[in-house]
Amino acid sequence: MIILKKEEKTKLTKEKIINAAVTEFGTNGYGKASINNICNENKIAKGLIYHNFKNKDEIYLTCVKMVFSKIKSFIKEKYTKTNLNDYFDIRIKFFKNNPMYSYIFFDVILNPPNHLIKEITNIKKDFDDMNKEIYKKCIFELKLRDSVNIDEALEYYDIIGNTFNIYFQKKTSMNSNFKELINEHELKLSKIIDLMLYGIADKE
Template identity: 35%
Template sequence: MSQKSKSMIVRFKILQTALNEFANYSYEKSSINRICTDGNISKGVMYHHFKDKDELYLLCVRYCYDTMLDYYKSKLKDNDDWREEIKNFLDIRYHFFRENPLLQKIFFNTLLKMPDHLKGEIKKITKSLDELNYQFSMKILKKIKIRHGLKPEEIIFLLDAVQNMLNEKFYGKAQKSEEIEEISQEYDRTAEKWIDIMLYGILER
């Protein structure tokens, strides 16, 4: 086996152990020592491949978002009924998290417990998935007969404002609890409710 192949195997082993660590402990409470112990990896080997916890954490976040983006691209499909398209979009996210529970925890740990000093780097990593969400929202808005005088960009701005509000609300919850999976499920339920309100309003139909 070549040295390059051996190095790739070691990096993959470190990644798998780190994914479990960051999923269950978030960035702040995670430990390089625990990753080394759980993965039976010496510190010398660890620091040969990664200079510090930041680099390893960002690799895990990138793996999470890249995997999620590829999953969306493989599952998204056009539908003449925009309601079915929205349902399908939400179902894709639901099934991705059910199939990848560790990545679900990393996603919400990143969203709700993001380390301040890495916000710039994380924003670069999440850009592609954010763009996919934006393009999907614009696509749906072009299919919907929106109220006269409203522009799709204005609705997107309102959706972003609602999401920021939810992020702030659940950020507070995440700081007080380690049950990130329960919080993420509540987050999804609340987000779907707000999407429904945004589309249909608050008046009895």
């Protein structure tokens, strides 16, 4: 018989809770998810959850942190060029292979709980910084207009990205099919970045 140390047992218990929570939040989003569902559908005692986590918010933020860490690691491992099309292909592959992570990721991007925005922003920072660095490297491959410098191009990227997400946040409340919205978001994000870099006019 293998006897686990207290630290090992606690670690395994937390992993079980988090795995169950990923499924719950990945299925229902933050708004409809509940600790009762996590307990009932995974045979986890409620007391065990509250022994390891303060509340639903702490569990959710732990899941969010894990999701952003995993997608960041996946992109860093797979993305070796300075081609944005490759970058978006890698993102889409990750989301396709990890649907629960995908739903949590986009729930955070498009429908974040208002009272957790500060914490979520801190969690997302490393991922957002990585995206900016990828975009910056792509810009270095281009010949910019004489009137545009790198700092302005990066600022424009922020403006476009924030405006794009606000547009989709509004669509979230009107579209009940979140999976379709995720696919539309990724396809249009790739296109909007391409248009931002190369314009909409065909100059002869």
